[in-house]
Amino acid sequence: MGGVYPMVVKKASSSRAKPSQKPAKATSKSKKKAPAKAKTAPKPKPAAKAKKAAPKKVAAKKAVAKAPARKKAAPKKKAATKSAAAEKKAAPKKAAPKKAAAKKAAAKKAAKTKVASKAKAKKSAAKKSAPKPVEVEPEAKIPVDEEVDAAGDKTGEEGAEEDVEKVPSEDEQAEQYALDPKKREERSEKIKDLIKLAEDQGYLTFEDINETLPDDVISADEVGAYLALLKGMDIEIIESADVDRYKKKSAKKAATGRTKLDFFDDPIRMYLHQMGQVPLLTREQEVEICKRIEKAEIGVRTMFNLIGVAATKYLALVERLENSDERFDRIVIDKFVESREDYMGLLPRIKGEIDRGQKLLMKQYTDSAKRNATSQLKSRREKAMIKTRERLSKSFNKLHFKQKVIEQMAGEVDKTSQVFLQALRHQDVLLKRRTSKKRERDLSSNRKLMRELEHEFCIGRDEVKTFIQEMRLHMRQGQQARTEMVEANLRLVISIVKKYMNRGLSFLDLIQEGNTGLMKAVEKFEYRRGYKFSTYATWWIRQAATRAIADQARTIRIPVHMIETINKLLRVQKKLVQELGREPTPEEAAEEMDLPVERVRAVYKMAQQPISLQSPVGDGDDAHFGDFIEDKSAENPSEMTAYSMLKDRLRDVLDTLTERERAVLDYRFGLTDGYSRTLEEVGREFNVTRERIRQIEAKALRKLRHPTRMRKLEGFLEMR
Structure with a gap:
């Protein structure tokens, strides 16, 4: 060194x-x-x-x-x-x-x-x-x-x-961190602690992050990455000075969230809220919607009548009507029929016109499908087919079938057309395949199916798709216009059916029944008469609600005329209570209603609401209403015990008698089988006279009256 x-x-x-x-x-x-x-x-x-x-x-x-x-x-x-x-x-x-x-x-x-x-x-x-x-x-x-x-x-x-x-540089730090598993584990633990802290208090402050992150995290990129990770987990990061304000804001949000949750949990409130978003219609808007409905209905009827298969559908329905397999009022529009007898008398003639027109149309279509015909001849045949379709359409209109029935038949034709169009697509796929025996067989069967469908529709392949698309378009337009009319008048249903609450049906059920009546009113409304739609629809809604209450409100159904009698009796009873200051007697109610007293009593009994025997009693579910009702057919347990004890004591006392005396008493009083026999019957059993049996019985009873034997039975003397 x-x-x-x-x-x-x-x-x-x-x-x-x-x-x-x-x-x-x-x-x-x-x-x-x-x-x-x-x-x-x-x-x-x-x-x-x-x-x-x-x-x-x-x-x-x-x-x-x-x-x-x-x-x-x-x-x-x-x-x-x-x-x-x-x-x-x-x-x-x-x-x-x-x-x-x-x-x-x-x-x-x-x-x-x-x-x-x-x-x-x-x-x-x-x-x-x-x-x-x-x-x-x-x-x-x-x-x-x-x-x-x-x-x-x-x-x-x-x-x-x-x-x-x-x-060291950031790259060196990252490399050192990547090579050190202890640091990696320490940082992951710190991040988990931060997430847990955020879950506990609902937020994080910058001081919390500073105190929790490891000391080796000092670069801006690392700290920014951790902040982005926390924010990506929807964790709020705030200043320490903003903690109180954030808590107040969170409490307010929680209260609002609870209110919204209550709102979404209540279907009636949601329904009323959605209903209120649709504006009301003016008289002019109602007329405009009704015209759209009428135009769509005419379009559906026209396109359906032009298809050859429509004749088959009409004829099948006429035959069912003649055989009384269909209700007249469900199929035919009453306002166009003066009397049902006249209408039923005209049916055979209309049926013959449709049958002849259908045969003629099929013949004309078969002739027009021939390829050797000239263009001029084809043009004449097409014009003849158009005239035949128009005549058939007039015959169809004479039946005065309801629009609902026509749309139902149109839906069936739509399904058949799907088969036809699918066969066309399958034909194109088969033609693209290589030549083989299977391909030829499939082509042959597919062409046969297409010929049958073409003959049934009496229109060409290209025309089928056009006709069906136009018919669907008119059906959608009509349905959309009806929906607009119904949604704009939902408030009317609420205002009417709320008067029928607490009569056995819930409010939501009443709303649904009222909406059913509203849809019927849309189908039958005639705007040309000059009335507003609400005036006409009120009666349909009211009738639907009252009919639903009569049919569904009670477990045991009561006829409609009896419902009206009960309602009348309740009104009279209310009036008499106000006049007399007490509940009226059946005689007073009968005099006021001008009905026999027995009839009024029967109506009172019928007006009582049935209650289920399984209805819970009290707060718990252990006790039911049926548990508190006396079963008169059941035997009293104490009496059964007493009789069992009496039987044992009596058997002990009888054992002190002779066998013959015991048998005579058994037969005479029915101690074994409960069936008592006469003296003559007992005499036949023993091959003796009645007098002898009477003597044996009297002797046995004297023995039983002895104090030693009586002492064993005197405790049971009060039993009946």
């Missing part, structure tokens, strides 16, 4: 023999900056801790500490680059390792000396040719400002090299 120090000091003296102004400026800057750092840490701390805590706190609070640090570190990096280049050049020499070791030793000892001792050491090193090693005080920690001054006195390449050796 003695040979190393002269080399280091020699280099230092030679470097300081050439004075430079730059190191002096750097020293002054570092001295000026020292108080600023001291402000961030007012209490004197050890040098190592001050160096680590200050950059970490600044980076944690501002999350951006790259620019200032890198500007000042620029000269050091250049110096480090020069020193690295110098070391590479000096690598072949043997003295290089010794020089590097001497530099490191000199840097460590120079950092621990005081400022005054350093100055003396510099002067002596400049004068003496054989320099002595610098005196070092025993392991004394210097304040931050002195350490900065000591670092600032170093000049030239040696100072730069010492700085590079003292503060």
